[in-house]
Amino acid sequence: MPALVLLGHRCRLGSDDLVIPGILESTLRAIWLALIIWLFIWHEINTELCINGWHLRMYLIGVMVILGSTLILTIVLTCHSMRGTIMHTAPRRHVPLLLLLRFMFKIPEIVWNVVGTVWIATGLVDCTGETTLPILMKAVVGYCWIVMICFTLGMLVLFDPLGKPSKHSNASESDPNYFMESSSTYIQVWERRCRVLCCCLNTKDRNNSEAFRNVADVLASIFEDNNLVASDIAAALVLLRLKRKQEEQEAQVQRQNINSSISVRALQLEGRLPFQQTPPPEWMKVGSAHHFMRFALGSYGWPWFIYRRFWGGLCSLWSGLKCCACCRALPPSILSDNCCMCHTAALKAVTNLEERNLIYVSFHNSIFQVPFYVAIDDETEHVIVAIRGTLSLQDAITDMTALAAPVEAEGLPEGSQAHKGMVQAAKFVMQRLEETRAIGVAMSSRSRYGLVVTGHSLGAGTAVVLSAMLRPQYPHLKCFAFSPPGGLVSQELASATQSFVMSVIVGDDLVPRLSMNSLYDLRNKIMCVLETCQKPKHEVLTQGLLSLCCKRSPNLGQDYAVESPSQNRPLLPTPGSSYTYFNPVFGFHEEQESLDDVRTPFGEGSDGSTTSARPTDTPLFLPGRVLYCTQRTSPEERSSEEEPHHWEAHWADPQEFSELLITPNMMRHHLPKEVLETLWDVATQPFVPS
Known part of the structure; x- marks a missing residue:
């Protein structure tokens, strides 16, 4: 409310x-x-x-x-x-x-x-x-x-520092200047919050200050003029999860009635779908994606290596550790590792690389400055640039700097833009590569080898932008982007990357569906489900908490039926329009005010006049060709928990990921370990003729 x-x-x-x-x-x-x-x-x-x-x-x-x-x-x-x-x-x-x-x-x-x-x-x-x-x-x-x-x-x-109850509550606030002043106030409030939460960082650094302002602008654009409280959003997420469960059950019934699938072998050899004008390049294969995902996982160092196998991981790392390495002469190619070289030991254990194959390794981490390494993979005859994903507060700030920034490189379409935080990170990696000549050194010893740029999550987004910058110099470059952010590149750049970027998405992963557009869409759906819910909030939250603790879907009964905004009423109605819904309490259709009154009119003044677009208004999309891995059956329908293969993959339209899914697996399916295991599951499936 x-x-x-x-x-x-x-x-x-x-x-x-x-x-x-x-x-x-x-x-x-x-x-x-x-x-x-x-x-x-x-x-x-x-x-x-x-x-x-x-x-x-x-x-x-x-x-x-x-x-x-x-x-x-x-x-x-x-x-x-x-x-x-x-x-x-x-x-x-x-x-x-x-x-x-x-x-x-x-x-x-x-x-x-x-x-x-x-x-x-x-x-x-x-x-x-x-x-x-x-x-x-x-x-x-x-x-x-x-x-x-x-x-x-x-x-x-x-206490809310903004003070006023609502910008729509007073007629005097219809002045367009009020919206500009209110927007500025929201940005200032969010910037103060960012500085307080990140007090451990150097808030006086110019780079950090710019990042805080950009993050504040992004958060303000999502939450300003949203007269909801945290518990409202939590209740809406429970209701959206219920709706998602209903949709999954309906889709499962349809799948049982349609006995057709795309085999992995057919996917690897042809992969042609109606929305693709040309088939994907021959190198875009599931097995190759699994192989290079190991290098993306290796960039995380020891934390993800010992994830799920704490004692076994420690024993595996023991032989590669160098105690008191900070007091000894370190290899000049390895920077900012910890005292026992734990990150490097984990990197070598995951990728099976020898130290002589590590050309340059940097674990230095700051805002817009991500860890990465350059290595030689003799197995596939490639020089690999692998960039680490989100693993620190600095990385999270880089992720949240979601404004659009220009990407300049020879051969790119005019007006190409990308996620600003990842553009800055790509420029940092590019600068280090030029200073150290790491790629040139690796290529000089392996002249016939190709170049692969890879990464997961934040690393995937940075890898895509870096690949676009390196393409003029290395025209045959390949990029494997695992779980890249949905709001990454502009439409022009997304089309240009289809020839050299293979994006991999697993299940209900949240990040590839995360963009400013999807967040605006989620905000409006939250308003819709709250309007149609006919039960008190404490009952909804109690059921949601019980379902979380008992690991089962919320059982909210028929009174909790969630209407579909896309089917029953306009999600983004025209200015001044109204919508209706059936009130089960009184038994009639009740008219409500327009959704324009509960969402921020970006790009338009309150009087309908056009205003300058905010930096967060630029739509950004997924890059390259998208390989989508989905579960063949839901966990409840599997005949046995020991079933070895329950994933399948197909080429997907990037538009399929324009909407956030509220499911229990939306975070788990993003984990790098899950991506690696899923690709192995798909790649090792026996060929079944379609």
């Missing part, structure tokens, strides 16, 4: 977010009140042993009165917060008033606790003999101070 507004300021919670905190607080206060009442009744006679014992009795009675009153008010507030649905807020219209009243009860609680603290500190209440009353009073005072400190910290966290 829209964010809760108190005294003209917006909070980071909604009026239906008080259910679970209210139940928790009511339970704790009830237990504490019962304990104080029981101890007071049991020890009340002992107050006669205390000097000024009536002060002690009066204080404890006052605490019980305040606790009881607050408990009643909290229960009323919690019950009120349970009413209505996520977006139907009318039944909860009294929540702000009750919440203010609840805050006012803090005043006597604070005053009374100060009084008790003074009495204890000054020794006004002093008991003789064996009695626990002084200890009880100190415990009550300490508890009250802890509660008030937690309450104050909670208020600071929930």
Whole structure:
């Protein structure tokens, strides 16, 4: 629902977010009140042993009165917060008033606790003999101070620094200049947040400051004018997961009725689909992709090497470690490894390369500066440039610098653009390659060898841009991009990369579907599912939490049926249009305001006039030819968990990845280990004639 507004300021919670905190607080206060009442009744006679014992009795009675009153008010507030649905807020219209009243009860609680603290500190209440009353009073005072400190910290966290409830709430805010000022405010707020979260980095560095501003612009473009709170988004993701599950079940029924598939052998030899004007080059094969994925995995060093096999990984690395290497003469071609050369040892273990085949290895990592290495692969007769994916906070900042930046190289179409963070990273790698002449050194000893550039995730995006820059110098270059980001290159550059880039995507991987366009699409779908949901938020979140803990799909019942925005109503309606949906409570179609009122009108002023496009408006796409690996059967339908092969692959249209999928595997399918194992599974399947 829209964010809760108190005294003209917006909070980071909604009026239906008080259910679970209210139940928790009511339970704790009830237990504490019962304990104080029981101890007071049991020890009340002992107050006669205390000097000024009536002060002690009066204080404890006052605490019980305040606790009881607050408990009643909290229960009323919690019950009120349970009413209505996520977006139907009318039944909860009294929540702000009750919440203010609840805050006012803090005043006597604070005053009374100060009084008790003074009495204890000054020794006004002093008991003789064996009695626990002084200890009880100190415990009550300490508890009250802890509660008030937690309450104050909670208020600071929930306070929205933007202050105003909504840019659409006042008619005076229809001025186009208001949107520009508000957008600037959002960017400043997000930039401050980035600097706080990345306080361990050098925030005064010019490179870092530019990255923070770009990340702030990206985040502001997604979240500005979005009057939702975090719990609304969490509930929407649960509902979208339910819808995705329904779609998977429908698709499975269709697959059972259609007994046709594309064999791996046919894919490797022809791979021609209607949307492709020409078949892919001969070198784009599943087996080759699996082979070069090992080099992309090796660039991660020791963390991913010991993933899933901790003790076995340590034993495998032991023989390749060089203890106290920082005190010894290191090979000049290996830079920024740790003291025991763990990264290099893991690199050699994963790729089966010998140290003489490592021409240049750099594990230096900063914003826009990614680790990479140059090696000679005698098995396939290629010189390999492998770039590491995201593994640090600096890499995450590079990922989030998602503005479009020009890519300049001979032979590229005019107006070619790409993800700015990865363009900067590619320029860094290019500069290091030119300074060290690493590729030239490798080629001089292997003149007949080809050149392969590869990487996973961030490394894949950087590899694509770097390949475009290196193509004029190495026209037969090949690029294997594993799980590249969806918002990577402009349409012109995407078309130009089809001849030298093979992108590999596994299952429900989130990253290849992640772009500014897909995030805008997800934001609008969130609004749609919240509007159509007819159950309270706490029930949706509870079911989502249970499904997460029990590893099963949420069972929300028929009342949680999620409408499809693309089929039942326009996802991006024309200005001024409205949409309707069937209200199962009242049994009629209820008209709602246009989605223009809940999304930021990028590229248009509030009066319909055209404004300058923001840097985040440039659409970016997947690069090259896309090999898509999918599961042949769902986990529930497999006859046995020991089934050796349950993946298949086909050439896919990049447009298939324009929408984010909310599934339990969307992060797991992105892991480099999963990509490597999936490619092995596909590559080793026996040939079955189609």
